[in-house]
Amino acid sequence: MTEKLTALPKPTGVFQIGRMHLNFIDENRVDPSPLAEGKKRDVPIMIWYPIDDSGTSSPLKLMKRQDLDSLKKFFVFQLIPDEICDILTNSYENATITDKIRKLPVLIFNHGLTGSMEQSTILMEHMASHGYIIVSVGHPYDGVASYPDGRSIPIDVKKYKEYFEGSNTEEQDKKFNEYLTQIQREDISVKEMKKLTEKRLLDRELMNSEINMPQIEVWIDDVLFIKDILERINEGKIESQFKEKMDLVKGIGVFGHSYGGATAMLSCGLDDQLKYAINIDGGMFSGVKKRFKFNQPSMFMYCEESTGMNKYFYTINKDDTYNICMKNSKHIDFADVAYIMKNWMKELPETFGKIDGDLMVRITNNYVLSFFDKYIKDKDALLLKRNPYNEVIFKKRMKE
Numbered sequence: 420m421t422e423k424l425t426a427l428p429k430p431t432g433v434f435q436i437g438r439m440h441l442n443f444i445d446e447n448r449v450d451p452s453p454l455a456e457g458k459k460r461d462v463p464i465m466i467w468y469p470i471d472d473s474g475t476s477s478p479l480k481l482m483k484r485q486d487l488d489s490l491k492k493f494f495v496f497q498l499i500p501d502e503i504c505d506i507l508t509n510s511y512e513n514a515t516i517t518d519k520i521r522k523l524p525v526l527i528f529n530h531g532l533t534g535s536m537e538q539s540t541i542l543m544e545h546m547a548s549h550g551y552i553i554v555s556v557g558h559p560y561d562g563v564a565s566y567p568d569g570r571s572i573p574i575d576v577k578k579y580k581e582y583f584e585g586s587n588t589e590e591q592d593k594k595f596n597e598y599l600t601q602i603q604r605e606d607i608s609v610k611e612m613k614k615l616t617e618k619r620l621l622d623r624e625l626m627n628s629e630i631n632m633p634q635i636e637v638w639i640d641d642v643l644f645i646k647d648i649l650e651r652i653n654e655g656k657i658e659s660q661f662k663e664k665m666d667l668v669k670g671i672g673v674f675g676h677s678y679g680g681a682t683a684m685l686s687c688g689l690d691d692q693l694k695y696a697i698n699i700d701g702g703m704f705s706g707v708k709k710r711f712k713f714n715q716p717s718m719f720m721y722c723e724e725s726t727g728m729n730k731y732f733y734t735i736n737k738d739d740t741y742n743i744c745m746k747n748s749k750h751i752d753f754a755d756v757a758y759i760m761k762n763w764m765k766e767l768p769e770t771f772g773k774i775d776g777d778l779m780v781r782i783t784n785n786y787v788l789s790f791f792d793k794y795i796k797d798k799d800a801l802l803l804k805r806n807p808y809n810e811v812i813f814k815k816r817m818k819e
Contacts, residue, residue, distance in 0.1 A: 424762040426507040427481070427541055427755070428780065432548025434469035437514035438479060440567045441466065445644045451637055452560040454575055462641050463557035463566050465536045467547040468661075471519060473511040481506040481755075482537055489563045489573035490535060503759060509544050515660065520550060522666035524795045525649060527642060527686075527693075528555040529679030531701075531754065533574050535563040538754050539676060545784040551791065552665060556645050558638050561678075594622070595728075602730050612731040617707045635682060635704045642686040646671060646693065670694030672791050676753050677701045680720075684732070688712045695794045697787060699753050703729050714738055716794045720786065722748040722772065726812065733816065739794075741803065743786050744812035745779065748772035752779050774810060782808055 430436065442463040450460040482490075482504050490496045517523075526546060530538045536555040543553045557564040561579075564572040598619050602612060621632075651657045653665040672695040673683040680701030687696040688711035697718045705711070714737040719729050726744040733740050749772035751757050761776035772779075785802055793800035806813035 423502060424506060424759055426478075427509060427544065428777070430509055430545045430548035431784075432469075432545070432550065434517060434548050434550060435471065435473050435514075436510045436544050436547045437468050437470040437473075437512075437516060438508075438510035439466045439468070439513055440464075440565070442566050443645070443648050445640075448640065448644075450559065451633075452575060454560055454572075460641070460644075461559065461564075461566075462644060463536065463559075463564050464645060465543075465555045465557075466661075467510060467543040467553045467555075469517040469520070469523065469547055469550050469552075470511065470514040471517045473514055476511050476514070478507050479510050479512055480504060481508055481540060482535070483565065483571070485569070485571040486535060486537075486563050486565045489565075489571045492573045492576050496533075499756065500763070503756075506759065508540055509548075510540075516664055521664075523550060523552045523664055524669070524672070524791070525665045525667060526551050526553045526672040526674065526791065527645065527649075527683070528553055529638065529642065529673075529675030529682045530555065530558070530562050531675075531677030531679050533562055533579055534676070534679070534754065536565065538756070541755050541758065541780055542784060542787060546788060546791070549788055549792075552661070554645060554649065556641055558641055558679075561634065561638070594619075599725075599727060603727050609731070609734055612734060613707070616703075616731040620702070620704060620707055632705050635678065635685065638678070638682040639686050639689065642673065642682060642693075643690060646690065650692075667692070669795055672696070672795055674787065675699065675701065677750065678704070681706070684713075684717065685711055687715050687717075695791060697790060698729065699783075700725055700750055703732055706732055716790075717741070718743065718786070718790050720753070720783070721745065722750050722752060724749060736816070738818045740816045741790070742812075742814040745772075745774060745782060746810045746812065747774040748779060752776075753783060778810065782811060 445460040448460040484504050487504050536557045546553050559572050560575040602615050652659050652661050655662040671693050673686050673693050674697035675683040676699040680698035681703050684696045684698045687693040695716050699720045700722050716739045717736050718741040720743045723746050751770055752772045757771050758776040789800040789802040792798040
């Protein structure tokens with residue numbers, strides 16, 4: 420065990436960071452989870468935003484104990500040490516938003532399946548320090564949903580224990596690798612790519628499509644609901660300090676990790692106000708449905724093992740599209756827990772990739788910032804023109 424991390428890395432932007440915790444009930448939807456017992460869908464959010472002065476307050480800790488307890492009810496997370504709750508962030512609770520910029524661009528983030536709103540705090544803080552408002556959406560029962568009143572709803576343990584234990588990992592890996600080999604052929608046609616992609620996404624064993632296909636629709640509805648809430652907040656119809664502070668004219672960027680990455684891309688395919696998408700290592704569940712349009716600036720980020728899995732969607736998108744592959748990385752390396760554990764442990768389980776934790780954070784932060792800076796702020800993003808990293812395989816397709 421190395422010396423334990425006590426604080427998240429400092430963001431590189433000029434702003435300090437505030438964080439606010441809210442929740443909103445969608446009166447038009449009954450939560451489909453049996454655990455909700457017929458109640459309306461109650462969607463929590465955390466908002467990170469730029470501030471000018473934190474005053475004398477102390478920064479927030481990374482996670483509340485009750486939320487970690489909720490997370491650890493799911494067997495995958497039981498090895499996370501309790502000390503993770505004591506790590507200091509760079510965010511200050513309910514601090515006053517900056518008055519140095521009249522309106523700020525807005526991003527919506529979605530955590531991964533069985534994750535939490537705080538799972539990518541390092542990235543959220545990085546973006547806020549560079550002048551963005553970031554809204555992380557909680558998806559109850561599919562991840563830990565924490566609420567401002569102290570409630571903490573755990574993952575639907577029974578559902579996801581069956582989900583993971585019912586999977587034949589060896590057989591799934593074999594099928595997935597066969598798919599990657601075929602989809603990456605140089606001579607493959609778009610028609611064949613589509614056929615292979617449909618077969619993979621609809622495979623009950625490989626993709627658990629009976630659960631994933633309908634569930635991602637719930638997540639998309641969460642995003643669309645929160646988008647409407649943000650518009651009402653900006654108009655002052657919901658009282659907050661964010662009235663007229665959100666620059667929604669150029670549209671909202673949406674990004675996410677894993678299942679949340681697919682949610683981001685698909686949400687943008689349904690709503691014209693959601694204009695820029697980043698999918699961080701997520702399979703595109705439901706993406707083959709005809710109702711989704713792929714015509715917005717997009718970025719696909721991959722760990723080494725899943726590079727190119729969304730090649731069909733990369734190919735058919737009608738706007739600028741980027742592929743970023745991180746060598747020696749694994750799926751979990753995109754989340755904060757990997758950075759933290761790599762700072763705490765000398766020997767890591769195979770769940771984590773060999774890429775250095777600080778480097779992984781730096782590359783991820785820089786590509787996400789460059790993408791949104793280019794398309795929302797109209798900045799010249801040199802990183803999207805040429806790749807300076809030996810650890811990255813970079814490809815792009817520009818709009819004709």
